[in-house]
């Protein structure tokens with residue numbers, strides 16, 4: 001029987017082929033999808049990991065500044081030799097350099113260990129200052145960007161900073177250049193220059209730029225001692241409905257370069273704003289009553305307080321010869337008519353934990369620090385201590401100053417001083433005939449008396465805290481201060497033997513935190529000689545990282561709120577700066593180490609000035625070193641202007657256009673305003 005062979009079914013073959021093809025297609029598509037997902041995830045991971053240390057930054061986009069190679073800068077500074085160091089910031093060192101053409105430059109080199117904060121400030125300065133040209137601003141000439149190397153190149157300011165001129169420099173070689181070089185005429189011109197610089201930023205830039213960190217170390221002097229403003233790391237560009245600054249620049253500059261907004265346009269080479277004329281016509285007294293509907297009101301600041309920076313699209317792009325910065329607000333800035341924005345003033349637990357971080361920077365043992373948490377409401381209230389005019393506030397100011405001094409490494413701490421007292425008493429009982437010892441003894445007594453006074457103040461503060469506790473309130477600020485003070489004291493003690501930090505040469509500042517200070521012989525460390533103030537200490541704990549100007553110069557409404565900057569915050573700082581320039585004193589002095597005759601009230605320059613104004617004796621504030629060699633009319637004008645600038649209510653502070661007019665003699669100060 002023969003078997004029957006069936007011919008192959010062509011349909012079946014086709015079906016099999018199609019199926020194989022289909023499977024192959026599915027597999028390859030799946031593979032492509034998987035690969036894409038893996039690729040995407042890898043990129044996501046890569047950007048997240050790298051974002052933690054550096055931030056995407058497209059240096060080619062915004063400005064036409066000279067790009068220096070690191071090698072060039074190295075050559076200009078003799079390999080970044082320490083001899084060429086002319087300044088030190090929180091995360092940067094400033095070098096003097098000489099270019100091949102013989103011209104001098106100042107190079108701000110960021111420390112190698114870049115963190116996002118430092119990079120943000122770098123970008124901020126690069127983008128904001130790089131787009132501005134004014135004789136009252138330090139010119140940014142160029143930059144260097146190589147791997148993790150970052151540097152900004154500025155015009156060199158031969159007379160360095162106003163801070164150094166007023167208070168000397170720890171690195172000063174004692175060549176006689178010091179505060180005495182600043183005659184009254186120079187001081188007055190410095191004040192005028194700073195006012196003009198602010199006028200340029202606030203009124204002649206559209207949108208306005210808010211410097212945000214006006215203080216003597218950021219005012220640099222040229223050969224003729226004319227002042228220019230520097231350090232735009234914390235600056236902000238203000239729009240009608242918000243402000244733009246470092247955070248935004250840094251966060252998404254690279255990512256959002258295609259994402260053009262339209263609502264703000266910022267021109268680097270600006271022409272005067274037409275509204276300036278209008279503002280100039282406003283009567284000064286009316287200006288003091290500026291309503292919140294004013295273009296220059298602090299309404300924006302309130303909005304900014306509630307502004308979520310992440311809700312902004314931002315872009316910077318280069319026009320033909322100018323910087324165009326565009327921003328777009330994509331979400332409502334509604335503050336809801338409530339006080340929620342105020343919460344921005346209140347330091348979070350993070351802020352408090354930052355003090356511990358600062359202490360950690362001292363290589364200290366923070367193991368036991370985890371107790372109390374701030375009472376937010378109380379904190380907000382206490383923030384105003386420094387601004388109140390009452391006697392109580394004065395003592396509080398001083399208490400805060402004193403707290404600052406207590407954690408200053410150069411200051412013997414409370415307990416140690418107490419321990420010293422019996423020693424002095426022993427000396428008293430011994431056969432002391434030596435005159436020197438007698439002096440020591442009386443000094444010891446004076447010191448002891450002051451300590452007692454301070455302890456009484458402390459008790460008063462504690463009693464207040466206790467009573468507020470009993471009445472249902474939570475812990476108040478001063479107890480927290482004491483708590484943190486104790487911590488810091490402990491930290492210091494525990495850390496005394498650490499080799500890698502020289503306490504006696506350390507200093508603390510807002511931006512820097514604790515850092516080493518160059519040792520100088522015969523330079524007894526003191527709060528007066530150093531930069532440390534209670535403000536510094538307070539600010540380190542009450543503020544977010546980006547609010548790092550010295551607290552003494554920071555307006556009360558700034559209050560530790562990130563981004564809460566308006567023109568009026570600059571005006572406040574300017575007011576304090578005027579007082580500092582006129583008096584030749586720091587805003588907060590350390591009483592125990594200054595003249596024993598110095599009264600408590602005088603420790604806080606702002607409070608003291610207000611008191612003098614009340615008693616009609618403001619000229620007492622003028623630097624004694626000027627003796628009678630100053631223009632009394634100008635001095636009292638400056639002090640009165642400063643008083644109007646440091647008013648508690650931002651809206652009552654004058655506009656910068658008016659302050660320039662007043663200084664130029666083109667406008668009178670109002671006869672009276674509340675101190």
Ligand SMILES: Nc1ncnc2c1ncn2[C@@H]1O[C@H](COP(=O)(O)OP(=O)(O)OP(=O)(O)O)[C@@H](O)[C@H]1O
Nearest residue numbers: 087089090092094106154155156157161217231511
């Ligand atoms: N262009 C310059 N010419 C001369 N000296 C300068 C110049 N720029 C800065 N300095 C010096 O360097 C110091 C620190 O500079 P700058 O304030 O810009 O650094 P920073 O890191 O922002 O410091 P800080 O943390 O104090 O704000 C200044 O106080 C000044 O003495």
